[in-house]
Amino acid sequence: MSDISRRSFLGAIALAGATRYRAAAQAGGTRLVLLGTGGGPRPRKASSGSAQVIVSNGVAYVIDCGDGVARQLAFAGVPLATLRHVFITHHHSDHNADYGNLLLLAWTAGLSTRVDTWGPPPLERMTKLFFQMSASDIEARIANEGRVPLAPLVHVHELRAGGAVVSDGNMKVTSAIVHHPPLVPAFAYRFDARDRSIAISGDTSPSQNLVKLAAGADVLVHSVMYPAAIDRLVARVPNAAALKASILAHQTSAEDAGRVAQEAGVKTLVLSHFVPPDDPDVTDAMWLEAAKRYFRGVVILGRDLLEV
Numbered sequence: 001m002s003d004i005s006r007r008s009f010l011g012a013i014a015l016a017g018a019t020r021y022r023a024a025a026q027a028g029g030t031r032l033v034l035l036g037t038g039g040g041p042r043p044r045k046a047s048s049g050s051a052q053v054i055v056s057n058g059v060a061y062v063i064d065c066g067d068g069v070a071r072q073l074a075f076a077g078v079p080l081a082t083l084r085h086v087f088i089t090h091h092h093s094d095h096n097a098d099y100g101n102l103l104l105l106a107w108t109a110g111l112s113t114r115v116d117t118w119g120p121p122p123l124e125r126m127t128k129l130f131f132q133m134s135a136s137d138i139e140a141r142i143a144n145e146g147r148v149p150l151a152p153l154v155h156v157h158e159l160r161a162g163g164a165v166v167s168d169g170n171m172k173v174t175s176a177i178v179h180h181p182p183l184v185p186a187f188a189y190r191f192d193a194r195d196r197s198i199a200i201s202g203d204t205s206p207s208q209n210l211v212k213l214a215a216g217a218d219v220l221v222h223s224v225m226y227p228a229a230i231d232r233l234v235a236r237v238p239n240a241a242a243l244k245a246s247i248l249a250h251q252t253s254a255e256d257a258g259r260v261a262q263e264a265g266v267k268t269l270v271l272s273h274f275v276p277p278d279d280p281d282v283t284d285a286m287w288l289e290a291a292k293r294y295f296r297g298v299v300i301l302g303r304d305l306l307e308v
């Protein structure tokens with residue numbers, strides 16, 4: 001696709017996203033929008049960094065903050081001022097690079113209410129340092145534009161163990177520790193709204209904790225890799241001699257994601273966080289075929305701005 005047709009394609013997706021948002025907001029159902037579905041931090045044309053949003057009763061719960069998360073929310077038609085909770089699965093940059101930016105840019109877009117953020121240490125320190133780094137902009141906007149101070153809006157919670165995270169009457173959120181060394185702890189999250197349950201794997205090798213967390217959920221969003229393509233991926237990334245071993249040990253193949261989904265008994269498996277994210281030799285059909293090998297429910301191939 002040329003850059004021009006790609007842009008109009010993205011514009012059409014954004015328009016469709018905004019229309020769907022209005023329709024679903026009127027219907028009142030809990031929505032899941034995949035904001036970024038590529039695995040790995042390298043910026044790409046084809047997909048943004050890892051991020052999802054769940055919107056329930058007008059409240060936005062963002063899970064992971066990869067590159068571009070704030071702009072993807074704008075494309076999805078989710079008002080940034082409705083941001084209420086941010087959950088970080090682990091501190092790899094493809095999941096947290098825009099964590100601070102999301103808070104700052106949502107504030108510039110009108111956010112003036114409390115936001116709770118949740119994730120492994122050192123989330124507290126990261127938040128504090130980000131506000132220090134951005135102090136000149138924040139202070140200028142408070143002084144010149146009459147905005148409420150940003151830092152007091154943000155309440156940080158560091159998670160060290162799996163279990164109950166937060167329950168706000170609208171959504172019950174639970175976490176489980178998954179296996180993604182050396183990032184310890186790394187979390188998967190489950191969101192139970194009145195009408196839907198959604199589990200998000202974060203990055204992990206095949207995880208029994210995730211099977212338990214996702215048990216019986218309507219939707220499981222699982223990160224996936226295609227092992228046969230990892231050599232080609234590694235060849236394109238200089239300066240990362242141990243990348244192949246790291247990927248193979250700490251990620252889940254699409255086939256194993258199907259096994260996890262089957263064992264958890266979920267209705268729908270959504271493939272996301274594709275590793276590699278942009279290898280033309282791994283076709284949509286290949287991802288789907290691998291995931292369906294052991295899973296008898298519905299498999300959806302994740303795409304940026306796809307609403308599930």
Ligand SMILES: [Zn+2]
Nearest residue numbers: 090092180203
């Ligand atoms: Zn990771």
